[in-house]
Amino acid sequence: MKGDVYIASSTDKEVLEKAECGGVVTSLLKFALESKRADAVLAVKARDGNRYDGTPVLISQPDKVIETAGTLHCTSPNIARYVKEYTDGASDLKIAVVVKPCDAKAIIELAKRTQVKMDNLILIGLNCTGTLPSVKAKKMMKEVFGIDPTDVVAEDIDDDRLVITLADGTQKEKTLMELEEQEYGRRENCRRCETNIPTMADIACGKWGTSDKGTTFVEACTEKGANFIDAAISAGCISIRQPNPEAVQLRRKKDDAAIQSAKQWQERDFSSLKQMSSDERFEYWFGQFERCIKCYGCRDACPICYCKDCNLEADRGLVPPGEVPPDIMFPMVRITHVMDSCVNCGQCQDVCAMELPLSRLIFMLNRDLYDIFKYEPGVDIGQLPPLRTVTEQELSLSGVDVAF
Ligand code: SF4
Ligand code: SF4
């Protein structure tokens, strides 16, 4: 039932050999196809074996699922956007999707906007404490670790360290702090991210709370997830045992430590902006927006942006066409349309051709809105975004100043 937790591992020899942490996720995906609970599986695969080039793949044959085994940290594909393209409109494709917490949250926000049908999806979540930007990660392997990036066969973020494993089995590690002070390490949004265990997905899988490398700690987060796990156990795809209280406690402790670290990064990222006067903040952000080349990358990458008929298009008359930098309405529309629901996925900032700190701004505003409405994006599918439901009276009573 919902809330049940297990220590689990795959019963499939091939999966056990290739996958990490006991191969539970790979076996659940195979089971989804074999049992016809899903028509397809959406997971990420290293393109041509290049682990810095993780590509979403839609798989319908169970024997192909093994190609997605293993975790890729140096890639951050836009899974929610991908799901939307395959499940919108008349499509009734049933998909089992492997999600990080930010992917799951973005999918839930899309569901609230009727852009995806949750009944067609089973979200199999992975614990996540960060992903690394691909190009910088390769540079980091060379310049900081002194190795050929193609020699890396695995990365892991364990507590406050990045551990990499090379083809010859040797391991190298550095603290995240050391790397991040040199502008390497995790993506900026990941440092701020407080959601490490994807409890908003149907199933949450991760190594926290396990004591050996051949197992995964699994939580059934919804009734759908619980039924799915029960069926996979009955079919003999995974074996399980109950975690002891120490394992449950260890998982909680690891999560708490990661949340504390994220809060410190939020303080670090936001404090200088928050200390500015309103005028200074406007000046800072308008100075950033003046560098915008209106490539539309941020709009097109944001999983929360979904309008087919976007106000920012030249023929809508809101933003004068042909102007670079664009009229201030361009970033303002983007910001106001997504700030109540921003899931801090960082996709906008990753694609920005001018490297504007977009997700830092929008997520900072999102946290201000949280102080007013207590609305946590992507968590409760029954709760609508506040800017869709707020009244003027609520805003005037809030007494909280939401400003750049
Ligand atoms: S934003 Fe959070 S969930 Fe998403 S990749 Fe970064 S750390 Fe993981
Ligand atoms: S605004 Fe940026 S960080 Fe927020 S949900 Fe959209 S793409 Fe992700």
Ligand code: SF4
């Ligand atoms: S991605 Fe950057 S440069 Fe492109 S439109 Fe958005 S803010 Fe402007």
